[in-house]
Amino acid sequence: MISALVHYLGTNDAGPGFYVLAQHLGLLPKGSSATTRLEFWIGQVNRLHRLYARS
Structure with missing residues (x-):
């Protein structure tokens, strides 16, 4: 899920x-x-990091 890269404000986590x-x-x-x-x-x-690292 590409939305995993969007962090929730004020935390080190997804919303x-x-x-x-x-x-x-x-x-x-x-x-x-x-x-x-x-x-x-x-x-x-x-x-996601692995997927885009191959590009």
């Missing part, structure tokens, strides 16, 4: 809308813990 969208797309289970959400976001950021 709540990122996680709602991920749940809507079936990429993140509803009711996920803060740790699970953080791990998902980090994974998405890393995937």
Whole structure:
């Protein structure tokens, strides 16, 4: 999800809308813990870095 690169103001994290969208797309289970959400976001950021590093 390319929106993983957009940080929520005042935090080092994605905004709540990122996680709602991920749940809507079936990429993140509803009711996920803060740790699970953080791990998902980090994974998405890393995937984007790898994708664009190949360009």
